[in-house]
Amino acid sequence: MLTLLGLCFLALLGLAVWGGSGRMPRAMFLGCAACMAGLGLAGGLALAGGELPPTPLPIGPPWAPSLIALDALSAWFLLILALVGLPASLFAAASPPPPAPVARAEGAAFPLFLAGMAAVIVAADGFSLLLGFEAMSLASWGLIAARHPRGPGRRTARLYLGFAIFSGLCLIAGFALLAPAGLGFAAIRTAPPEGWRAGMVLVLVLLGAGSKIGLAPFHVWLPLAHPAAATPASALMSGAMVKVALYVMLRMLMDLSGPAQPLWWGLPLVAVGAATALIGALRANLEQDIKAALACSTLENMGLMVVGLGLALVFRGADLRPLAALALGAVLLHALNHAGFKSLLFLCAGAVASLAGSRDPDRLGGLIHRMPWVAGCAMLGAASAAALPPFSGFASEWLLLQSLIQGWRVAEMSVQLLAAATLAVAGMAIGLAAAAMVRFLGLVFLGRPRTPMAAGARDATGLMRAALLIPAAASALLAVLAAPMLALGGGAIRVLLGANAHAPVTGFDLVLGEVGARYAPWAVAGLLALAVVLIAFAVRRRSKLEPTRGPAWDGGFMPPPAHLPFGDPLSQVSAAGLGQPIRRSLGAIALGIVERHEVAPPGSALPAALRVEAEDRGFTHVLQPLTRLRRTLSREAELLRNLTLRVYLSISFGTLVVLLALVALLERG
Amino acid sequence: MGFGQLPYDVAHVLGGAMLLVSFVLLYQRRTAALVNALALQGVLLAAAAVWQGYVQGAPQLYATGLIALAAKGIAIPLFLRRMMQSRMPDRAVEPAQSIGLSMLGGVLLVALAILVVLPATTGARALAREDLAMALSIVLLGLLTMITRRSALGQVAGLMTLENGLVLGAVGVAGMPLVIELSTAGLVLVVIVIAGFFARLLRERFDSLDTDMLHTHRGEGR
Numbered sequence: 001m002l003t004l005l006g007l008c009f010l011a012l013l014g015l016a017v018w019g020g021s022g023r024m025p026r027a028m029f030l031g032c033a034a035c036m037a038g039l040g041l042a043g044g045l046a047l048a049g050g051e052l053p054p055t056p057l058p059i060g061p062p063w064a065p066s067l068i069a070l071d072a073l074s075a076w077f078l079l080i081l082a083l084v085g086l087p088a089s090l091f092a093a094a095s096p097p098p099p100a101p102v103a104r105a106e107g108a109a110f111p112l113f114l115a116g117m118a119a120v121i122v123a124a125d126g127f128s129l130l131l132g133f134e135a136m137s138l139a140s141w142g143l144i145a146a147r148h149p150r151g152p153g154r155r156t157a158r159l160y161l162g163f164a165i166f167s168g169l170c171l172i173a174g175f176a177l178l179a180p181a182g183l184g185f186a187a188i189r190t191a192p193p194e195g196w197r198a199g200m201v202l203v204l205v206l207l208g209a210g211s212k213i214g215l216a217p218f219h220v221w222l223p224l225a226h227p228a229a230a231t232p233a234s235a236l237m238s239g240a241m242v243k244v245a246l247y248v249m250l251r252m253l254m255d256l257s258g259p260a261q262p263l264w265w266g267l268p269l270v271a272v273g274a275a276t277a278l279i280g281a282l283r284a285n286l287e288q289d290i291k292a293a294l295a296c297s298t299l300e301n302m303g304l305m306v307v308g309l310g311l312a313l314v315f316r317g318a319d320l321r322p323l324a325a326l327a328l329g330a331v332l333l334h335a336l337n338h339a340g341f342k343s344l345l346f347l348c349a350g351a352v353a354s355l356a357g358s359r360d361p362d363r364l365g366g367l368i369h370r371m372p373w374v375a376g377c378a379m380l381g382a383a384s385a386a387a388l389p390p391f392s393g394f395a396s397e398w399l400l401l402q403s404l405i406q407g408w409r410v411a412e413m414s415v416q417l418l419a420a421a422t423l424a425v426a427g428m429a430i431g432l433a434a435a436a437m438v439r440f441l442g443l444v445f446l447g448r449p450r451t452p453m454a455a456g457a458r459d460a461t462g463l464m465r466a467a468l469l470i471p472a473a474a475s476a477l478l479a480v481l482a483a484p485m486l487a488l489g490g491g492a493i494r495v496l497l498g499a500n501a502h503a504p505v506t507g508f509d510l511v512l513g514e515v516g517a518r519y520a521p522w523a524v525a526g527l528l529a530l531a532v533v534l535i536a537f538a539v540r541r542r543s544k545l546e547p548t549r550g551p552a553w554d555g556g557f558m559p560p561p562a563h564l565p566f567g568d569p570l571s572q573v574s575a576a577g578l579g580q581p582i583r584r585s586l587g588a589i590a591l592g593i594v595e596r597h598e599v600a601p602p603g604s605a606l607p608a609a610l611r612v613e614a615e616d617r618g619f620t621h622v623l624q625p626l627t628r629l630r631r632t633l634s635r636e637a638e639l640l641r642n643l644t645l646r647v648y649l650s651i652s653f654g655t656l657v658v659l660l661a662l663v664a665l666l667e668r669g
Numbered sequence: 670m671g672f673g674q675l676p677y678d679v680a681h682v683l684g685g686a687m688l689l690v691s692f693v694l695l696y697q698r699r700t701a702a703l704v705n706a707l708a709l710q711g712v713l714l715a716a717a718a719v720w721q722g723y724v725q726g727a728p729q730l731y732a733t734g735l736i737a738l739a740a741k742g743i744a745i746p747l748f749l750r751r752m753m754q755s756r757m758p759d760r761a762v763e764p765a766q767s768i769g770l771s772m773l774g775g776v777l778l779v780a781l782a783i784l785v786v787l788p789a790t791t792g793a794r795a796l797a798r799e800d801l802a803m804a805l806s807i808v809l810l811g812l813l814t815m816i817t818r819r820s821a822l823g824q825v826a827g828l829m830t831l832e833n834g835l836v837l838g839a840v841g842v843a844g845m846p847l848v849i850e851l852s853t854a855g856l857v858l859v860v861i862v863i864a865g866f867f868a869r870l871l872r873e874r875f876d877s878l879d880t881d882m883l884h885t886h887r888g889e890g891r
Contacts, residue, residue: 649816653812653816656812657781668788
């Protein structure tokens with residue numbers, strides 16, 4: 001086990017050097033895929049019983065060797081990383097390489113990104129974990145910055161770097177508070193934080209890991225940064241990096257802070273997660289760029305997972321272990337499902353962007369005829385993301401909603417009310433996410449092509465098709481085998497909730513223990529498949545009529561005029577038009593929207609135009625006040641520049657005396 | 670080892686004398702007397718170092734004492750005196766604050782140093798504790814001198830006091846390696862050379878040793 005992990009890490013570091021040289025990028029990415037398969041194998045072996053106890057490495061900081069371990073929780077997240085990393089690496093190998101300097105930067109950063117994420121997951125001391133986290137942040141920034149040497153993409157990269165540094169600093173402070181006895185996880189567990197220190201740890205983890213997950217109000221960078229990178233990197237950031245941050249949150253809040261934390265710990269997580277889910281689902285309906293819409297859908301899913309994590313903390317604080325296991329099972333299963341379908345959707349979007357030439361739905365359309373493989377995979381992913389019953393997203397979101405419904409079992413009135421309100425918000429977010437998936441599929445794959453590029457697109461072939469089929473197959477398997485998979489991850493629940501906890505699973509069914517509600521994915525899938533087969537049989541064989549091809553999905557508009565062989569774009573519904581009802585009715589929750597109706601002057605032949613400008617409220621309510629505060633502070637600090645030598649000396653002397661007085665005071669007290 | 674035993678008493682007397690001289694440096698107006706007090710403090714430091722070397726049986730402290738005597742007791746005061754004689758008349762240098770206030774501040778600083786050091790070092794030897802308290806007081810007094818003095822010479826005196834306090838603290842602790850002593854003495858020599866250069870530059874450019882005159886010539890537009 002240790003050998004396998006070590007080989008994979010060394011290989012990834014070697015591949016980073018290789019990638020930096022820019023030679024044979026395809027073989028380099030295939031090597032990354034092999035490493036990801038190896039790490040996934042290690043995770044699977046550890047889940048099946050071959051856990052790796054904390055092992056010191058021959059390297060490390062000066063004061064202690066680095067420790068690595070692979071318990072069930074780490075193994076579960078390693079599996080998630082492999083599930084995203086393997087197809088993403090294959091897709092990277094299949095994509096045409098960018099120009100040389102970009103290819104070299106990406107070739108160096110991509111394996112480092114993978115290695116950083118894996119290092120966070122297998123680390124068993126705070127130092128290694130933070131080292132991996134920072135490597136992950138920096139490498140992912142490199143992947144964004146490499147594509148954008150200047151312009152708005154560069155500003156996005158800078159915004160992302162700012163948030164990455166912020167989250168790293170918060171996590172460093174969090175570990176400093178956790179570890180008075182030592183940075184090793186075992187030492188931290190023996191002395192869990194209490195009182196104000198525990199509260200500070202909660203706040204710092206919420207800020208640090210939370211801003212990496214994209215929790216409101218620190219979500220503004222995510223819909224900008226995730227789509228800005230190349231497609232495989234986007235899939236990794238949206239499918240795996242946020243999960244790594246979720247792992248850090250689980251590890252620090254549920255494992256290292258000890259089981260004795262109070263009930264209210266979960267409440268901020270539930271509230272913030274619900275807000276994030278709603279904002280993400282809303283924005284997914286309003287984005288013009290398909291990758292940005294998928295990134296917003298990531299916000300929605302991560303919000304739901306954080307709600308589940310908060311609920312698990314609440315139930316554990318209220319000493320309701322089976323319910324805590326239910327909520328935690330929902331989180332773990334949804335993390336795995338989301339990794340599967342989100343990487344699938346991102347890779348499909350990347351295939352569309354590279355083969356049909358655009359990421360703007362208003363330049364796509366009708367691709368189901370030209371790209372049946374990509375369209376099929378995207379439909380499977382979208383059905384999973386929309387949580388339709390037999391597909392993979394449904395099982396985990398069903399568990400999550402069930403655990404929210406069980407919120408009344410906690411005696412506190414505040415928790416009951418919050419759970420009820422969160423149930424409503426989460427339901428709304430899930431519904432909106434389904435609407436976003438309909439919009440994605442309908443605009444990109446259905447209807448008529450809107451441009452010649454879209455009409456002439458080719459289907460994904462070879463390696464690219466394989467890269468799409470892997471997560472598609474995983475999603476399909478997870479849909480039917482959700483319960484055995486969660487049972488395999490039962491060890492992770494035991495790591496966090498104690499040896500008595502077990503996953504809410506019986507055989508091939510997901511069950512709620514004594515309550516009796518039960519979801520049998522195999523039965524639902526089987527019945528639906530039977531119905532589909534019967535209908536197909538009836539239509540094909542029993543019908544007297546010949547099949548005919550009807551008009552395309554055109555929203556009731558007229559057929560295209562004859563002089564536009566590819567169809568008039570204006571005769572089909574556009575992305576903004578499809579999102580308009582949601583924007584008008586709910587958009588103001590997440591976005592500050594300005595609509596301007598520009599009427600042409602009398603006598604002019606110009607058409608009237610409706611201009612919509614939207615800005616996330618996170619920018620206007622959080623980032624801009626912070627920017628103003630920084631400006632004010634720097635203006636104040638400017639006053640310090642024009643002082644005399646004696647005043648400077650006096651300032652430092654005064655500071656010294658005040659600190660000494662503080663020391664004297666603390667010693668007395 | 671405690672009060673009433675010879676090693677402790679002598680070390681205490683020497684440290685106390687240095688502290689006293691620091692107060693002298695804080696209020697002394699006349700440049701000649703200021704240089705004399707500096708020299709006296711250097712000699713006292715040398716004696717304290719030699720005494721500590723004898724008490725601790727650490728011969729390297731004799732070398733420290735010799736360096737202190739040669740540099741701070743003799744060479745630097747001589748240099749300063751010659752510079753004063755050649756560059757400016759023996760006239761009073763006025764402190765910025767009143768003497769009473771700065772003396773009061775000095776007393777408060779000594780009290781603060783004792784309040785900080787004595788509880789923090791419970792368990793250490795009594796000699797080391799008293800020594801550290803006095804050393805910290807001298808350092809703080811040196812800083813105060815640097816602030817209250819307007820002239821370059823006054824600031825040099827403050828810097829020297831500060832450094833003497835550091836060295837006193839270092840020799841009072843058993844087992845401090847000699848290397849650090851040598852480097853500190855070298856550092857101070859460099860600093861004094863720079864300060865001398867600075868004073869000369871001031872004198873030649875502006876015909877004054879007042880550092881406040883530098884302020885308008887800093888080159889960063891106001």
